[in-house]
Structure formats: structure tokens, C-alpha cells
Amino acid sequence: MVTAPAPPEALHGRHLLSMQQFQRRDLENLFTKAEALRLAAEQGALPLRFAGRVLVSAFFDASTRTRLAHETAMLRLGGAVTGFADPEVTRAGGATQESLYDVFRMLSEYGDVIVVRHPETGVAALAAHAAGDRAAVINAGDGTGEHPTQTLTDLYSVWRRFGKIDGLRIGVVNDLRMRCTRSLLRGLRDYDCTVYAVAAPGKGLDSQLREECAQRGPHLEICEDLREVLPQVDAIYSSPTILDEVSSVRPADGVLRGDTPLTASLLEQYGQPDLAVFHPLPRKGEIDSSLDSTPFNGYWEQAHNGVPIRMALLSVMLGGE
Ligand code: CP
Numbered sequence: 367m368v369t370a371p372a373p374p375e376a377l378h379g380r381h382l383l384s385m386q387q388f389q390r391r392d393l394e395n396l397f398t399k400a401e402a403l404r405l406a407a408e409q410g411a412l413p414l415r416f417a418g419r420v421l422v423s424a425f426f427d428a429s430t431r432t433r434l435a436h437e438t439a440m441l442r443l444g445g446a447v448t449g450f451a452d453p454e455v456t457r458a459g460g461a462t463q464e465s466l467y468d469v470f471r472m473l474s475e476y477g478d479v480i481v482v483r484h485p486e487t488g489v490a491a492l493a494a495h496a497a498g499d500r501a502a503v504i505n506a507g508d509g510t511g512e513h514p515t516q517t518l519t520d521l522y523s524v525w526r527r528f529g530k531i532d533g534l535r536i537g538v539v540n541d542l543r544m545r546c547t548r549s550l551l552r553g554l555r556d557y558d559c560t561v562y563a564v565a566a567p568g569k570g571l572d573s574q575l576r577e578e579c580a581q582r583g584p585h586l587e588i589c590e591d592l593r594e595v596l597p598q599v600d601a602i603y604s605s606p607t608i609l610d611e612v613s614s615v616r617p618a619d620g621v622l623r624g625d626t627p628l629t630a631s632l633l634e635q636y637g638q639p640d641l642a643v644f645h646p647l648p649r650k651g652e653i654d655s656s657l658d659s660t661p662f663n664g665y666w667e668q669a670h671n672g673v674p675i676r677m678a679l680l681s682v683m684l685g686g687e
Contacts, residue, residue, distance in 0.1 A: 415443055424480055466492055470503075479680065511545055564592055596633065599638075601664070604628060604653055
């Protein structure tokens with residue numbers, strides 16, 4: 367594990383919209399805090415530091431993990447939770463819908479932190495503009511934009527599994543247009559690691575993201591076939607299949623492209639024995655259930671990690687330690 371980083375508190379009193387807001391030391395500070403909170407939870411000794419504070423969920427799109435992990439984190443630290451998982455039951459949707467600006471302006475009167483998911487890119491930034499300095503906004507996924515708290519969960523999981531991030535070789539596979547992949551690559555930019563990108567057909571990294579990697583990192587290799595990549599990597603990060611259906615058509619040339627289902631037999635044949643597979647979930651066919659009971663499975667632990675890392679994030683954003 368890393369040595370204690372300098373105290374950054376860069377997010378205190380600020381909105382979290384993008385992984386570009388984090389320096390490496392901010393991330394390692396969060397990982398260290400999350401470890402302490404995980405231990406405190408195991409000992410039944412979590413500090414109730416958010417008594418009297420309120421988290422507002424504003425979810426305009428479906429979610430299981432992100433909304434409930436934020437809410438659980440707030441509740442476990444003694445805070446309260448309100449909000450909606452379906453805008454149709456509020457004036458944020460339905461026939462008498464008001465503007466998004468007005469919605470977030472209102473929510474900033476009720477809570478200390480607003481967790482926002484919306485199908486359109488940029489709505490979290492609009493929420494931050496509307497909330498001003500009355501409440502902190504967390505981007506919980508905006509269209510194909512970013513999903514920074516998923517990346518915090520992902521990098522924390524990698525850090526816990528390997529005890530480091532520097533030096534790792536990470537394969538990113540499947541639909542690389544997803545917001546979780548964009549945030550992940552931005553989160554890795556201060557680390558000395560190599561990312562091998564194996565996209566599903568027509569679902570590769572966009573040019574802006576490739577340019578960002580060229581400017582600051584991580585080192586990026588674009589690959590065609592999983593069989594080139596699996597023997598070389600320490601970890602595989604599969605993005606979910608949400609924008610389109612899982613392809614059932616296998617290429618005639620025999621190439622194993624990025625949407626090839628990851629099965630226990632495939633990883634046993636081509637992967638290193640200590641290869642770890644991560645996935646933000648939900649999964650469709652990209653992670654086969656035959657992996658669930660193998661040591662390759664990193665995704666259940668990753669899902670578990672979503673609560674301690676968000677407790678750490680709330681602690682930094684809201685203070686109260
Ligand atoms: N990983 C993730 O964002 O899951 P949910 O859509 O269930 O929140």
C-alpha cells in the first residue's frame with residue numbers, strides 16, 4: 367500500500383464533475399480514507415459525522431449501484447437522504463415539468479450534496495451552476511460524459527487488489543464509448559501504467575480521449591484481438607453494454623474482439639493466473655457467470671468497494687472529520 371499522501375482536500379466545498387479534477391495525491395488520499403472507514407465499519411465504529419446533513423438524490427435515469435451506494439454511504443455516516451429515482455413523480459418530469467436549472471436551484475435549498483444522474487452529457491455541470499455554493503454536486507453519470515465516482519470505485523478496487531496502480535497493464539474492452547471508460551482513462555493519467563484497448567466493432571475510443579492519453583497518459587495501445595492482450599495484462603476492465611444490444615454475431619475471421627464474452631475457459635486458456643476482471647455492472651453477456659466463482663472475479667469486491675469510497679468522498683467534500 368502507498369505511504370500517507372499529503373492532505374489535499376481539493377474537493378472540499380466543491381462540485382465533482384470529472385476525473386480531471388483529481389491529482390494522483392487526491393486519489394490516494396481517498397483510498398487511504400476509504401480503508402480507514404472500511405475498517406471502522408467492520409468494527410462497528412463508524413463516525414456519525416454527518417448528523418443533520420442531507421444528501422439529495424436526483425436520478426433522471428436508471429441506477430442500482432450508484433444511487434444506493436451514495437445513499438448508503440451518507441446514512442452509515444449519520445446523515446439523511448432524500449430525493450427521487452423517478453423524475454416523473456416530481457416537477458422535474460411529467461406534464462408540468464420545470465426547467466432543469468430550476469429543479470437544481472430548488473434542490474440546492476434542501477441538501478448539502480446533490481447526486482445527479484441524467485441521460486444527457488453536461489447536465490451535472492448545469493446542476494453545479496444552478497447549485498452554486500449552496501450545495502455540492504456529484505456527477506453520478508451524465509450521458510456519455512463521465513462517471514467519476516464509478517472510477518473512484520474502480521481505481522480503489524485495483525489499488526486494493528494489487529497494492530499499487532503504477533506499473534500495471536490493464537486491458538479495457540467492449541464498448542469504449544461509455545462514460546466509465548472515459549473517466550477511467552482520465553483517472554489513470556497520473557499513473558505509470560499501460561492500457562490495452564480492445565473495442566467491440568464500431569465502439570472504439572474517441573479521438574479526443576486518445577489525444578488526452580497521448581498528452582498526459584496512461585500509455586495507450588490500441589489492439590484488435592483479446593488473444594494478443596490477455597496474456598500480457600494484470601487486469602481487464604470490461605465496460606457494460608448499455609447503448610446497444612450485445613452482439614451475437616461472431617466474426618468470421620476468428621478474431622476475438624472486445625465484445626467477446628469473458629468466460630472462465632477463455633481466461634484459463636489465455637490469461638495469467640492472477641489476472642483480475644473488473645466491471646462496473648450491470649452486465650449483460652460480456653462477463654459470463656462461469657467467472658463468478660473463480661479467482662479472476664474482481665467485480666463483486668468492486669461493487670462492495672462502492673460504499674467505503676463514497677464515504678471517503680463525502681467526507682472530503684463535506685468535511686466534518
Ligand atoms: N455501475 C453503475 O453505474 O451502476 P448503476 O447504473 O446500477 O448505478
